[in-house]
Structures are given as structure tokens and as C-alpha cells.
Amino acid sequence: MDKFKITFYPEKKTIEIGKGKTLLSAAISLGINLNSSCTGDGVCGRCKVIIKKGSVSTLPSGRITNEERKKGLYLACLTTALSNVEIEIPPESRLDLSKLSDEEAFLSRLKGVYTKAESIEKSEPVINEDIFIHSPLSTRLYLEMPDPNLQDRISDLERVYRQIRKVRDVKIMQTGLANIRHLGNLLRSSDFKVTVTLGNRNDTTEIVLIEPGDTSKNNFGIAFDIGTTTISGQLVNLNTKQILGTKATFNQQATFGNDIITRIIYAQKEEGLSRLHHAVIDGMNDMIQALIKENNIDLNNVTCCVCAGNTTMTHLLLRVDPTYIRRDPYVPTANFVPVIRSQEAGIKINPRGLLGCVPGISSYVGGDITAGVLACGMDTEKDLCLLIDIGTNGEIVLGNREWMISCAASAGPAFEGSGVSCGMRAREGAIQRVKINKSTYESDVTTILNSKSAGICGSGYIDLIAEMLRAGIIDKSGKIKDIENKHIRVGKLGKEFVVDDNIYINDVDIDNIKRAKGAIYSAAAILVKHMELNFSDIKKVFIAGGFGNYLDMENAITIGLLPDIERSKFKFVGNSSLLGAREIMLSSDAARKAEEIAKKITYFELSTDPKYMDEYVAALFFPHTDANRFANIKL
Amino acid sequence: MPQELLKEQWPNAIDVITIGATSQEGGTRDRAIKVGGQNGLPYLFEESDMPNKPVIAMEVFDIEPVDWPDTLKKPYGDVLSNPVEWAKKCETEFKADLIALRLAGTHPDAGNKSESDAVKLVKDIIANVKIPLIILGSNDEEKDNLILPKCAEVTKGEKCLIGDAAQKNYKTLTAACLAYGHNIIAESPIDINIAKQLNILITEMGLPSDRIIINPTVGALGYGLEYAYSIMERGRIAALGGDKMLAQPFICFVGQEAWRAKEAKASASEFPEWGKELERGILWEAVTASAFLQAGADILIMRHPKSIEIVKENINQLLQK
Numbered sequence: 029m030d031k032f033k034i035t036f037y038p039e040k041k042t043i044e045i046g047k048g049k050t051l052l053s054a055a056i057s058l059g060i061n062l063n064s065s066c067t068g069d070g071v072c073g074r075c076k077v078i079i080k081k082g083s084v085s086t087l088p089s090g091r092i093t094n095e096e097r098k099k100g101l102y103l104a105c106l107t108t109a110l111s112n113v114e115i116e117i118p119p120e121s122r123l124d125l126s127k128l129s130d131e132e133a134f135l136s137r138l139k140g141v142y143t144k145a146e147s148i149e150k151s152e153p154v155i156n157e158d159i160f161i162h163s164p165l166s167t168r169l170y171l172e173m174p175d176p177n178l179q180d181r182i183s184d185l186e187r188v189y190r191q192i193r194k195v196r197d198v199k200i201m202q203t204g205l206a207n208i209r210h211l212g213n214l215l216r217s218s219d220f221k222v223t224v225t226l227g228n229r230n231d232t233t234e235i236v237l238i239e240p241g242d243t244s245k246n247n248f249g250i251a252f253d254i255g256t257t258t259i260s261g262q263l264v265n266l267n268t269k270q271i272l273g274t275k276a277t278f279n280q281q282a283t284f285g286n287d288i289i290t291r292i293i294y295a296q297k298e299e300g301l302s303r304l305h306h307a308v309i310d311g312m313n314d315m316i317q318a319l320i321k322e323n324n325i326d327l328n329n330v331t332c333c334v335c336a337g338n339t340t341m342t343h344l345l346l347r348v349d350p351t352y353i354r355r356d357p358y359v360p361t362a363n364f365v366p367v368i369r370s371q372e373a374g375i376k377i378n379p380r381g382l383l384g385c386v387p388g389i390s391s392y393v394g395g396d397i398t399a400g401v402l403a404c405g406m407d408t409e410k411d412l413c414l415l416i417d418i419g420t421n422g423e424i425v426l427g428n429r430e431w432m433i434s435c436a437a438s439a440g441p442a443f444e445g446s447g448v449s450c451g452m453r454a455r456e457g458a459i460q461r462v463k464i465n466k467s468t469y470e471s472d473v474t475t476i477l478n479s480k481s482a483g484i485c486g487s488g489y490i491d492l493i494a495e496m497l498r499a500g501i502i503d504k505s506g507k508i509k510d511i512e513n514k515h516i517r518v519g520k521l522g523k524e525f526v527v528d529d530n531i532y533i534n535d536v537d538i539d540n541i542k543r544a545k546g547a548i549y550s551a552a553a554i555l556v557k558h559m560e561l562n563f564s565d566i567k568k569v570f571i572a573g574g575f576g577n578y579l580d581m582e583n584a585i586t587i588g589l590l591p592d593i594e595r596s597k598f599k600f601v602g603n604s605s606l607l608g609a610r611e612i613m614l615s616s617d618a619a620r621k622a623e624e625i626a627k628k629i630t631y632f633e634l635s636t637d638p639k640y641m642d643e644y645v646a647a648l649f650f651p652h653t654d655a656n657r658f659a660n661i662k663l
Numbered sequence: 664m665p666q667e668l669l670k671e672q673w674p675n676a677i678d679v680i681t682i683g684a685t686s687q688e689g690g691t692r693d694r695a696i697k698v699g700g701q702n703g704l705p706y707l708f709e710e711s712d713m714p715n716k717p718v719i720a721m722e723v724f725d726i727e728p729v730d731w732p733d734t735l736k737k738p739y740g741d742v743l744s745n746p747v748e749w750a751k752k753c754e755t756e757f758k759a760d761l762i763a764l765r766l767a768g769t770h771p772d773a774g775n776k777s778e779s780d781a782v783k784l785v786k787d788i789i790a791n792v793k794i795p796l797i798i799l800g801s802n803d804e805e806k807d808n809l810i811l812p813k814c815a816e817v818t819k820g821e822k823c824l825i826g827d828a829a830q831k832n833y834k835t836l837t838a839a840c841l842a843y844g845h846n847i848i849a850e851s852p853i854d855i856n857i858a859k860q861l862n863i864l865i866t867e868m869g870l871p872s873d874r875i876i877i878n879p880t881v882g883a884l885g886y887g888l889e890y891a892y893s894i895m896e897r898g899r900i901a902a903l904g905g906d907k908m909l910a911q912p913f914i915c916f917v918g919q920e921a922w923r924a925k926e927a928k929a930s931a932s933e934f935p936e937w938g939k940e941l942e943r944g945i946l947w948e949a950v951t952a953s954a955f956l957q958a959g960a961d962i963l964i965m966r967h968p969k970s971i972e973i974v975k976e977n978i979n980q981l982l983q984k
Contacts, residue, residue: 503864505830645856653856653863655908 032109036060037080037116051077051084051115052104056283056303061123067285067294068105075104076121082113123283160615164266165367165384166227166236166332168244169195173220184211188224188235196233198226203235204380214238225331227382228616229367236331236380246329248272249613250316250377253396253606254337254345255279256288256420257444258453258574259311260606263319266331269614272323274606275315276574278446278453280307281344286441287420288340292354295344305347309374316377330377333370334613336386336605338394338421338436339363346373346385353391358633363388363626386609387623390631392436397423398626399608402618404570404601406432407625411567414552416590417604418443418486418573422548425629426555426566432629433559437551439544443486444574448537450483450527453574457482460578462527464495469515471495471527481528487578489541492533494583497650497663501525504650504663506538545589546647551634552591554643558632563591572604585661588651592658670710673903676702677910677961678873679715680846682761683795684822692821693793696760698876698961699912703903705959708984717956717978718760719971720797720964721753722918725776725784726768731966732928734941738968746784750792757968761824763797764788769810770801778813785814789821797824797848797964804832812839819843824914824962826850827878830861837868848914850878853891855898855909862908875911876962883920883927884951891915895958915955918966921948949973956981 030047034054041058052075055062063074073091078100086107104121171191174180182190185208189201215222218240225237225247247266252259260276281304284294295301320327335345339360343350346368348361370376370383386395397417406413408429415425422439425432445451445458452458459481461474473488475481484492496502501516503509508516508523515526522535556563571579571590581598584590590598601607611618634640651658679700684690696718703711727744728736742749746764753759766781768774785798798814800807812835815825826848828836833849840847849865851858858877866872879898881891895913902910921927927947931940948970952963956978965971 503867505860505864510834642856645854648856649860649863653859654906655863 032082033112034109035112035114037114039117045109048108050105051102051107051109051113055104055117060117061280061283062104062117063121063123064105064283064285066105067290067297070103070106073103074121076101076118077104077107078102078116078118079107080114080116083110084108084113085110160611160618160621162269162614163228163616164247164249164332165334165613165616165619166225166247166249166266166382168223168225168247168267168331170223170242170244171221173215173222175220184215187215187220188222188238192224192226192235196226198233200232201235202229202232206380207235207238211238214240225378225380227332227367228619229382236382237378243329246326248320248325248330250319250330250333251606251610251613252312252333252335252337253399253603253609254308254312254335254341255396255444255605256291256338256341257282257286257441257446258419259308259315260574260603261312261315261319262606262610263323263325263330264610264613266614271610272325273319275319276453276455277311277315279341280311282441282446283307286447287438288338289354289438291344292340292350295350301344301347301349304344305374308341308345313374313376316375327376328378330381332382332384332613333375333377334384334386334609336394336396336399336609336612338396338423339388339391340394342385342388342395358391360388360391363390364623384612384619386605386612387626389434389626389629392421392633393423393425393434393629393631395622395626396605396608397425397434398622398629399606399612400570400572400601400604401425401432401608401625401629402611402622403604403608404572404599406570407621407628409568412561412565413568413570414556414566415570415572415601415604416548416552418548418571418575418589420444420446422544422551424548424552424555426552426559426561427629432625433555433632434629435551435555435632435634437547437634439547440540442489442537442540442544445483445485445489448484448489448540449521449534450531451489451537452483452485454485454487454578458485459483459488459527459531460485460491461580462488462491462495464492464499464501466499469499469501469511469513469525471515473528481531483531484527484533486573487575487580489533489537490587490589491580491583492527493538493541493650494580494586496525496533496538497586502538502650505648506535506542506650508535508538541587542648542650545587546644549588549591549652550640550643550647553647554634554637554640555632557639557643558637563593566593567597569593569598570601570604571598572601574603575600585658586651586663588647588649588658592651592660668709671703671707672710673703675903675905675907675910676700677899677902677912678875680824680873680876680912682797682822682824682846684820688822689820690822691789691793692795694795695822696795699873701959704899705957706981713982715961716982717961717963719974720761720763720962721757721759721971722763722765722964722966723750723753723788724768725764725766725781726774728767731922732940732944734944735922735967747787747791750788754792754794757971759794759971761795761797761962762788762792763799763964765799765801766810766814767801769806770803771806772803773801778810781810782813782817786817789818795823796821797826797962799826799848808832808835811836815839815843815845818845822846824848824876826876826914828861828865830857830864833861833865834868837865837870840874841868841870846874846876848876848878849911850880853880853882853887853894855879855894855901858898859906859908862911866908872907872911876914877909877911878914878916881915881917881920881951881955883917883924884947884954885926886920886924888951888954892954892958895955895960899959912961913955913959914962914964915952915960916964917952917955918948918964921951921970922966945970945973949977953977 066072388394646653683692700714827850927944
């Protein structure tokens with residue numbers, strides 16, 4: 029078979045590909061991230077590349093203008109090489125997957141977990157961490173055993189079990205063959221002084237690892253929240269429960285589509301599932317490396333991790349085909365995944381370390397929501413509560429300790445700073461607060477860490493749109509009005525409002541945010557209506573998502589993202605998925621609770637409710653088509 | 664014991680919209696037409712009033728229509744190429760309540776007539792016809808935004824009804840109607856939420872709600888009629904229940920939809936089992952119109968004089984108390 033060398037600039041990376049392989053697939057194989065929201069179907073027109081040298085064959089596409097064609101631009105997904113080719117990637121075709129974020133910026137958000145927004149004066153803790161018994165997924169025990177002698181002749185393995193049972197009430201114990209094979213020599217060479225790592229594997233306790241000497245002090249775990257757009261990880265000392273570091277990064281699966289549906293479709297393509305799987309674990313492994321390096325921890329002392337993600341993310345993490353999630357009647361392969369070895373999923377911690385996945389509820393409401401419910405303690409509340417998780421998939425849970433019902437709506441990645449012109453994740457330089465002068469339209473912005481503004485994050489967008497509405501820059505449908513002002517200009521995609529040096533928002537961005545907020549609000553409204561309740565019946569509303577404390581509630585209500593009810597009912601729980609995952613990692617009690625929660629929550633499929641579309645269109649307005657529902661918002 | 668009828672009382676009524684102005688009112692029409700004002704569901708006189716009866720507007724095109732079947736062209740004779748004569752015929756011979764002048768020929772793909780052509784025609788029609796006027800664009804956003812404001816300007820004081828404004832393109836037309844005292848048609852794609860959103864946007868520009876007519880977009884019998892019907896019904900119930908931003912009269916483009924249906928157009932030789940094409944076409948339009956009357960239509964835009972006769976008769980029957 030003919031093979032050609034494909035070289036990408038400015039990376040100067042070369043790969044040999046077979047005839048018939050697309051340039052996009054060559055880029056992916058090299059780990060070069062091109063924009064490709066349609067995952068290579070030739071529809072989105074975002075993977076444009078310039079052919080500098082060599083000849084290619086391409087399929088016709090309306091996404092390339094005549095002018096672009098003359099400049100040598102091609103869609104990488106529709107183009108194959110006919111010779112060795114040199115390719116230049118223009119910056120706009122590049123997918124910005126900035127690596128690990130500035131930790132401080134992100135940490136300060138996570139600190140806000142469990143407290144209410146600044147506008148609420150008294151902070152009220154939602155959960156007391158100590159309600160769960162401290163019993164981590166993996167524990168390390170130092171054992172000093174008596175040498176065997178003629179009176180005490182039990183086997184080495186039983187000797188270890190006996191010693192463990194002296195300090196722990198453990199009923200069923202098991203050990204892998206690999207450990208047993210080394211046991212005899214190991215015990216004798218270490219003078220019967222060893223550290224065992226015990227793992228809770230679904231009601232049995234497994235001796236995961238036996239090491240000489242006392243290493244029981246070094247026991248660490250990492251909790252992950254695997255979001256469609258963002259992955260967050262937190263390194264925890266399993267003995268002391270101390271949080272040692274938190275990091276976040278974009279989920280590199282974005283190369284294969286912005287939402288879960290496109291990714292499920294991509295998973296069906298050749299090598300699709302494997303690429304998606306690697307994209308997520310590569311991100312996680314990078315994060316693990318960075319976390320242990322900063323804390324000077326040996327990888328072998330990271331003995332477990334727990335992941336909370338939506339059902340599709342969990343499938344892809346475990347490399348389980350997610351196809352049937354998307355097909356009627358929308359059934360996942362597994363909601364409850366047993367504790368496995370991390371290595372089996374490709375996660376690099378101690379080679380015998382464990383991986384727990386928080387159990388999911390249904391195809392579209394996953395373990396991240398189970399973890400969220402656990403973290404905010406909704407399952408213990410007597411009063412009616414609503415949990416709204418604002419992310420690429422907006423999930424809603426309604427109920428209390430008696431019953432809970434959930435649904436999911438696809439909001440898109442706008443609130444996570446993706447898919448919008450100047451969007452970015454909440455890290456240094458992101459505009460998170462905006463005030464607009466109503467006569468000059470001058471914006472007063474606050475950025476994370478007060479650095480030079482680099483883009484706008486989710487909370488910034490919410491502020492910005494609310495302020496634009498108040499200042500009369502946009503109408504209630506979100507269109508920028510025809511106003512003569514130096515901050516309003518016409519760009520490629522229509523009118524733009526300039527917020528700060530070269531940072532702007534345009535009509536298309538506003539439309540994206542409008543759809544995102546509409547999807548989330550209408551999902552909540554339908555669920556509440558379905559139970560024949562009103563928003564006013566709800567006593568507590570937990571707001572989860574990357575926003576933390578930084579979401580301005582009044583502005584979120586002004587744009588119609590959150591219902592217009594008493595402000596004191598809102599409680600911000602931040603990344604409750606990560607929090608729940610951490611709790612589950614630190615306590616088998618919490619893990620059991622999570623299972624109960626996942627079993628208890630009923631799933632309500634929005635797509636089968638004929639009223640949903642109607643609610644959604646009604647929510648595509650600022651704040652809402654039915655102004656009576658937002659009676660306190662005067663625009 | 665005699666059984667008593669359960670009567671529904673609604674808290675809100677539909678806005679009354681006046682189209683056309685007489686010389687006393689600053690225009691040159693011989694009458695003004697009022698639509699709307701009902702405070703209950705259509706024709707339920709036991710429980711509500713319907714102060715203004717539904718009216719019928721006849722369409723006049725600025726270029727000879729190409730897609731009309733012969734059965735529809737016939738009653739118009741040779742006026743189809745002469746819009747002024749056409750309009751006069753509708754007024755005097757067919758007794759139309761209003762003229763709906765469609766400036767289809769200004770569309771870049773259909774003659775691309777200029778602003779001055781359009782303005783001249785509007786002036787001629789105003790001078791030669793005395794009934795109130797509806798002015799409709801060509802559905803080319805750019806061209807409509809150029810031409811409709813000019814037409815609004817030269818008809819200042821006549822209280823015309825001008826359309827259509829849509830969610831994507833409402834600002835220019837709203838501003839023109841505001842400046843020259845006209846009414847506006849607000850079009851939404853069979854969606855009461857969008858209908859309401861558009862009404863809010865238009866009123867926020869300063870045009871009062873009693874100068875808006877809702878075009879809910881309808882389909883002919885067999886082509887989604889029931890979908891449009893239920894949207895109108897829902898809109899009306901919401902309006903009567905207190906939603907002021909949906910409490911506007913409905914305009915239904917019955918003629919254009921009905922005469923597009925294969926069942927109305929196809930020749931008898933093609934489908935002998937369907938019966939005579941003339942009868943079929945007329946009934947298709949009349950039945951479609953009658954259904955929308957029941958859904959609450961206030962203005963029907965129709966084409967065939969015979970269907971109009973049937974529907975007028977139907978309206979009179981419905982109004983008998």
C-alpha cells in the first residue's frame with residue numbers, strides 16, 4: 029500500500045499515513061488538536077488547513093469559499109494525500125485545549141463549595157464532612173507479625189489475615205495470586221514487618237499490595253470529576269483527608285465533538301472508541317503526574333482513585349462502547365461498575381491501585397449527579413429540594429429524602445467557556461464579573477487573579493448578558509441593537525459588543541448562551557411541572573457546576589437561567605461531583621450511600637414529553653417569554 | 664329542573680385593531696375596518712361578545728401570478744396583469760373588505776422591481792380604491808427593508824396593515840409603522856412562544872399592542888391545518904386568560920396555502936376520481952378558511968371570488984345569535 033509523509037507546521041511533526049486516510053486523522057494520530065465539532069463529517073468546516081507542498085485530493089465542500097480555495101485552504105477531514113504533503117495549521121483551526129490550569133484560581137472556587145453566594149450574608153454549611161465514617165477505598169496498615177514456629181504454624185497468608193483481623197473487623201478477605209507468589213520471601217526478608225494496602229472491593233476486602241517496612245503514612249488517592257468539557261482532579265491524603273491539590277483541564281475529547289452525542293457517534297467510527305478513551309485518560313494521567321510532582325509523592329503511593337462522570341464519560345473512561353446510550357430505548361451498558369484495578373482502564377497510579385466509578389442513574393444522568401446529590405445531602409433533606417448542575421449537560425434532580433426524580437438537557441459547552449468567541453475556562457485572566465455603564469457602555473471587568481483579561485468564563489458571560497440587557501444594548505431576544513457607540517461594531521458573524529481590549533461578544537455567542545440557559549431552565553420547569561409542583565414550593569435550590577461562589581445569582585435570574593424565587597433559597601455547591609467523588613473515596617459508608625441514591629432516583633426522559641419543546645422555545649428569551657414567571661426582574 | 668349551561672368568563676379580551684382611516688380620521692378610505700375585541704372563544708355568544716366580525720382581504724399582485732391554476736385565474740379575466748384594475752375589480756365586483764397588495768415583483772428573483780415602481784403602484788391603488796389596504800413585501804429581507812418603509816411613508820395617515828415582521832427582521836418595519844401610523848403583521852412559524860416573543864419585541868420598540876396582527880402561519884386542509892388550528896386555539900386561550908402579549912387578532916393566509924395544495928390545483932384529467940377541478944379548488948379554499956374561522960381568525964386573505972362568497976355566507980350564519 030502507498031504511504032505518504034504528512035508534515036504539520038508549525039509543529040514540524042511528521043507521520044506516515046496510508047493512502048485514503050484523511051489529513052484530520054493524521055493530525056489526530058500525532059496528537060495535534062484541530063477544531064472538528066462534526067468529528068470529520070465535512071459539515072462544520074472548522075478543520076481548515078493550508079497545503080504548502082504536495083498534491084492532495086479533496087471532496088467538494090460549501091465550507092470553503094472560492095477565495096479560501098485560491099489561498100490553498102482545504103478541510104482536513106475531506107482531504108487525502110496523493111504525495112508527501114506539508115501542511116500549515118492556521119491558528120483559528122486549532123482547538124485550544126490549554127493544559128493544566130492555574131491551580132490557585134481554581135482552588136479558590138472549590139473553596140467556595142458549601143457556602144452560598146456573596147449576596148447571601150450568612151453562610152450555612154450544607155454538609156458536614158464527618159457524617160461519613162472515615163474508611164477510604166484503600167487503606168494502608170503496618171503489620172508486625174510474630175515469626176512462625178512449631179507452635180504457631182499457620183500459613184503465611186493466614187498469618188497476615190490474622191494480624192489484620194486483630195486491628196480491623198474484616199469478614200471476607202482475598203488476595204491475588206501475584207501477591208501470594210511473593211509472600212513467602214517477602215515476609216522473611218522483611219522480618220515479618222510489612223505494610224499491606226487493603227482495598228474495599230464490593231463487600232470484600234482485598235490485599236492489594238504487600239510491601240516491606242512501614243509505608244502506611246503514604247497513602248494517597250485522587251478524586252476525579254470527568255465532565256464533557258472539563259476534567260477536574262483532586263489529590264487527597266487518604267489518612268488525614270487533607271486536600272493536597274486540585275487541578276482542572278479541558279477534556280481533550282472535545283477534538284471529537286463538543287457534546288456527548290457527537291462523541292457517541294464518533295465512538296462507532298474506526299478506532300473511535302479507543303481515541304476517545306485515550307483522550308480522557310491521557311488528560312487524567314497528565315494531571316496525576318502534575319499533582320504528585322508538586323507534592324513530591326511517589327506514584328506508587330497513590331493507591332486508588334474515584335471518578336464521577338456522566339454515563340457516557342464513564343463508558344468512555346472504561347472503554348465500554350456507548351452506542352446504545354443513544355439508541356431507543358436509551359440503555360447504558362452499566363450504571364453500577366464494580367471497583368476495578370486502575371490499570372485496567374489505563375489510569376496510571378500504583379499498578380495494583382483501585383478505581384471506583386460513582387454509580388449512575390440512567391443513560392443521561394450519571395455518577396456525577398449521584399455524587400452531587402450525596403455532596404449536597406439532598407437525600408437526607410425533609411424539605412423539597414432542587415439540584416441544578418450547570419454544565420455541558422444540564423442535569424436536574426428534584427425531591428427530598430422520600431423520593432427523587434431527575435432529568436438531563438443538553439446545554440452545550442458555553443457556560444464552560446467553550447464554543448463562544450472569546451470564551452475560556454475559569455482560570456487566570458478570565459473575566460468573571462462585568463458591570464456596564466448605562467450611558468457610555470463602558471465595561472468595568474473583574475478578572476480571576478486580577479490579571480490582564482484573556483477571555484470570558486461562564487460567570488462572566490452571565491454577568492455580561494444581564495448587564496447588556498439592563499443597559500439596553502441587546503433586546504429581549506438577545507440581538508444587539510442598532511446603536512451608534514464605539515463599543516459596538518460589526519464583525520464576521522454580525523454585531524459585536526466589545527467588552528475589553530479585543531474581547532467581545534457577538535450575536536451568535538448570545539444565541540449560544542440563550543440556548544444553554546433555556547435548556548437548563550426549561551428542563552427544571554418541566555420536571556417541577558411533571559410533579560405538579562411550582563418553583564415556589566421548593567425550599568432549597570442547590571446550584572452545582574464550575575461556577576462556585578462566582579455566579580451572580582441576581583444576574584443568573586435576570587437572564588432566566590435560574591427561577592425567580594426567594595434568593596435565600598439558593599445554595600451554591602460548586603463542583604459537587606468532585607466533592608461527592610472525594611467523599612466516596614474517603615468513606616465506604618458514603619460509597620454505600622451513593623449506591624442507594626443511584627437506585628432511588630427516578631429518571632424522567634424529556635424527549636418523550638411533548639411539552640418540553642414548547643417550554644424550551646418559551647425559555648429562549650430574556651428572561652423568559654412568560655414575563656410573569658420573572659415578575660421581580662424589571663428590564 | 665332545566666339544565667343550566669356552564670358559562671366561561673374570561674378576564675381578558677382581544678385588542679381591537681383599526682385598519683384604514685376615513686377623511687375625518689386623516690386618511691382617504693371610505694370606511695375603516697375594525698377587527699378583534701372578542702372576550703371569549705369564537706361564536707360562543709351565550710358567554711361572550713364578538714363586536715367585530717371576521718373580514719376577508721383579497722390578494723392583488725404587482726406582477727401577474729405564474730403559479731395560479733386556470734380555474735383561479737378565470738374569474739379575474741384580463742386584470743391579472745394590471746394591479747390597479749385588479750384591485751378595483753376586487754372592491755366593486757367581488758366586494759372585498761380589504762385589498763392585500765403583495766409586492767411579489769420586487770423580489771430579486773421575480774422581476775426585481777424598484778422602490779419607485781412599488782411606491783407608484785401603492786399610490787395608484789390608494790387613489791383608485793377606497794377600501795383599506797394591506798401591503799405585503801416579497802419575503803426578501805433586504806428588499807422588504809428597503810421598500811416597505813417607503814410604502815409606509817407614502818401612505819401616511821391611511822392606517823394600512825403592513826407585513827410581515829418576523830423575529831429575525833422586525834426592526835425596520837416596526838420603526839416605519841411607528842413613524843407613519845400603520846399597523847403591523849407579526850409572523851411566527853406556528854409557535855405561540857415565538858409569536859409572543861415577537862409581540863414583546865415590537866411593543867418594546869414603542870408600537871402599541873393594538874396595532875399588531877398575529878400571522879400564526881397556517882397550512883391548508885391536508886397540509887397541517889390541524890397543527891395551525893391548535894396553535895391558534897392555544898394562543899387564544901392564553902390571551903383570553905390574561906396574556907396581553909398574545910391578545911391580538913389573527914390574520915390567516917388561506918388563499919396562498921389552499922391554492923398550493925395538489926388537491927386544489929390538479930386537473931380533472933389527471934385525477935378523474937377527484938371530481939371537477941373548479942369545484943374542488945373552491946371548496947379546498949373555503950373549507951380551509953372556515954376551519955380557521957372556528958380557531959379564531961379575524962382576517963382571511965383569500966383568492967377565489969366563489970370561495971369568498973361561500974365563506975362570507977358561513978360567517979353570516981355563524982354570527983346569527
